Amino acid sequence: MKQTNNQIQVLHEQYVIRLKQEKRWVRFFQLLIFVAFFSLWEIASRNHWIDPLLFSSPSTIWKLFVQKIADGSLVSHTGITLGETIIGFMLATFAGTFFAALLWWFPRLSKIVDPYLVILNAMPKVALGPIFIVALGPGFTSIIAMGTIISLIITTIVVYTSFKEVDPNYIKVLKTFGASRFQCFKEAVLPSSFPTIISTLKVNVGLSWVGVVVGEFLVSKQGLGYMIIYGFQVFNFTLVLLSLLVIAFLATIMYQIVGWIERKLIKNR
Amino acid sequence: MNFLVVDHVSHTYFTEKAAVTALENVSLEIEKGEFVSFLGPSGCGKTTLLSIIAALIQPTKGSVILEGEKVHSIHPSVGYMLQQDYLFPWKTIEENILLGLTIMGMNSNEAKQRALDLLSRIGLKGVETYYPNQLSGGMRQRAALVRTLATDPKILLLDEPFSALDYQTKLKLEELVWKTLKEYKKTALLVTHDIGEAIAMSDRIFLFSAKPGRLVRTFIVPKELRNLSPFHSRNHTTFSELFQFIWKELDSLEANE
Structure with missing residues (x-):
């Protein structure tokens, strides 16, 4: 008996080691792709396989990065864009969930507005940009409005669908205790929709960046979107690529934060 | 009558x-x-x-x-028990069995204590902080029974x-x-x-x-x-x-x- 127990323990250890090895390999290849991509880019640019004026090179971007950090402009532009994105993203998520709750509360309202929601969702929201700028002024407010509107409708639709699909038996349980409609919403409908809300958060992270950057294109005053459009106008593609890399980096971090919230919020299912 | x-x-x-x-x-x-x-x-x-x-x-x-x-x-x-337990997966067993009392606004300490006593009498002592997915089907249905009885229904x-x-x-x-x-x-x-x-x-x-x-x-x-x-x-x-x-x-x- 002891013999077999030992054998099982050995097998288990081997299994854990294999799992770790697998994880290490995945990490290794991820890192390899990263390093290979930037090295190849650098080499291709230096040897003029690609046009350095258009595609720049990691080393030039890095030099510009250091310079922009030193003069403080990158930090301020990034800060502005990041702030706008986070506000737009939060507004879209909360307002979208709130509208979804309204639709759930008033079933007739949801029937009435259903076709309008579908059309609004299909419409390219960035096309509303010029109207926002005229109506709200060329600044912070218009850009946040862009960052919000771009994911608001889809959030409303997706969250409302998940509200509707809550297992009616949970509501039945609550109703047998005499629960009010609000209690049903608070105890069953909202918590059981958390997984869906989180997954819309993941989509909204990306969408909000798009909305805000397009907003900054149009307003052209400050922010990473402004840096991109400015770089394009003066044909400084190093600046464009630097802004893009910063956005990619920040979007990754926001995504990680959403993942962390997800693990905290829905650990028990 | x-x-x-x-x-x-x-x-x-x-x-x-x-x-x-x-x-x-x-x-x-x-x-x-x-x-x-x-x-x-x-x-x-x-x-x-x-x-x-x-x-x-x-x-x-x-x-x-x-x-x-x-x-x-x-x-x-009236207390109602369904085909499946329908314990709320995001609530602990304790929160689940006190759900009826909370909804009805009867969550006095005595009522809570009675529900917890009932839970241990029914053989589920020590699972208060667990989540439903940590219990077997039979245990979950027992917890659902406690939830139903906690509000002291007549039928x-x-x-x-x-x-x-x-x-x-x-x-x-x-x-x-x-x-x-x-x-x-x-x-x-x-x-x-x-x-x-x-x-x-x-x-x-x-x-x-x-x-x-x-x-x-x-x-x-x-x-x-x-x-x-x-x-x-x-x-x-x-x-x-x-x-x-x-x-x-x-x-x-x-x-x-």
């Missing part, structure tokens, strides 16, 4: 295409402390009748009278609460529910399509026919079985006699369709 009276209740469901009569002219009376079963094939409106008694739906015709008062809206004197409506469990767990749980309800002197109404379960647990059995749901017969379970717990009742000779009898009755109902 009768504890619960179902007075000429009919119910029809309306859809765009048709009107389906689920219950037709059902009348019955239940005494305080009695354990009765609604037995019948699927589609006989058992669950509809249970929902009407719980005031989850209003009958098209007729009325339900509980302790001399007409049942209008959902009232705390329990059991809507096939054992049907989703494996046979062994089901027998154990029947035993536990029966004993608990007898101990607390609760009136109970069990919906089932399991003849054995109906005989083993109840004092009276109401047999329903399907499409439309009608009350066709009432069986009184013999005294010698009534006083036995479900498990012992199943081993009694009278049990199989009654089983055969009800079986034939159900069979002839289906043949008449």
